[in-house]
Amino acid sequence: MVQTMADRPYHHGNLRAALLGEAERTLREQGIDALSLRDLARQAGVSHAAPRRHFADRQALLDALAASGFVRLGDEVRAAIDAAGEDYQARLRAVATTYVRFATRDAALLELMFAAKNAGPGAKNAGPGAVNGEPPAALREASERLFGTVGELIRQGQRTDELPAGDPERLLLLLVATLQGIAALTTSGRVRADQTDALIADAVALFTRSQR
Amino acid sequence: MVQTMADRPYHHGNLRAALLGEAERTLREQGIDALSLRDLARQAGVSHAAPRRHFADRQALLDALAASGFVRLGDEVRAAIDAAGEDYQARLRAVATTYVRFATRDAALLELMFAAKNAGPGAKNAGPGAVNGEPPAALREASERLFGTVGELIRQGQRTDELPAGDPERLLLLLVATLQGIAALTTSGRVRADQTDALIADAVALFTRSQR
DNA sequence: ACCTGAACACCGTTCAAGT
């Protein structure tokens, strides 16, 4: 018998998905500090130990949230590119706008997505078999898909001479860094919402105009 | 009578400074999740309730850490500018390098500095007199000093035509966003340490070359 | 195969009381 992983109602119905959904909502509405496994279990109507079946620990839940965040952001970015038409600057601006809008709507989630602790060295707990340094696979994959999409747009811009030549990876990192930074400044309140669009336009102009 | 806030040894000696120092070390070595008021009190040899005299709650401690982080980063940036000599690109690169180096050495602290929660709307606790939305004064001040320093460098570059003309505030935000983004990508492991310098050089080139 | 209940070792925060 083949096992499908969706829609197999057992005690709860679909606890994993329910926990993730509720967690994303809590994250958006109340921030990461308000996110507790026990509370999530309570809202789902299960015992506080039940989530353990689906998430090894709190960090695993956070990683799953981050991964699904990358998937969603990637989808939105691809949709924005498609909707932007042929003009290259418009496409670039669409990506930037989508990115920053995501950041303002789901600030805590984006923070989670870019926290992605490498399980830093020097963990102090002397527990047995401390599994350190593992890169969560699903997260990495979802993140790379998004970077791939934007990377493709970069390469397109270089082909048509809208962007400066050079290592596309470096240009990609620089662009993502800029978007990430604008997002961080916006959500930390250092950039007002009504300044964001101007900042995005400046950034896009900087990348494209540096060509002339 | 004027009150000085430093060096007045009481029971502990100088609990506030001791707590901050230990907190900064813990933050750097073990991350924010390992930072607990009770643990700090233990290391300082006082009861778990003693910190309450100096920090209203955990967030107040974090705000103080963030403020002192801005002071230190500001000092380092000013020193780097002074040491960089006359060449404008070199000065800009010095600022960027200092910024990103700070970010890699004190990743958790920088995150704290740019978290600066605005005490988001919709707090759920029904406590009396919920003091929301207050911007921590010392933090804001220290942050603005740093921005002022970099802003001055921007204006200098515009005067000498090394940077594009236009609203210096916007250019400042864009530059800080870029640095902040490079730092975020570096500490999240998406940029390897040996790529950072190239990325900084690219960024500086983008800002200065866009002039030609 | 999935979930419960009790238990353990932690938290932050509060508050009367001490010196």
Next chain:
DNA sequence: ACCTGAACACCGTTCAAGT
């Protein structure tokens, strides 16, 4: 003016046991 000790209401994590 600064700190203690007990108390309260939470956590995450573990593990035997249930269905």
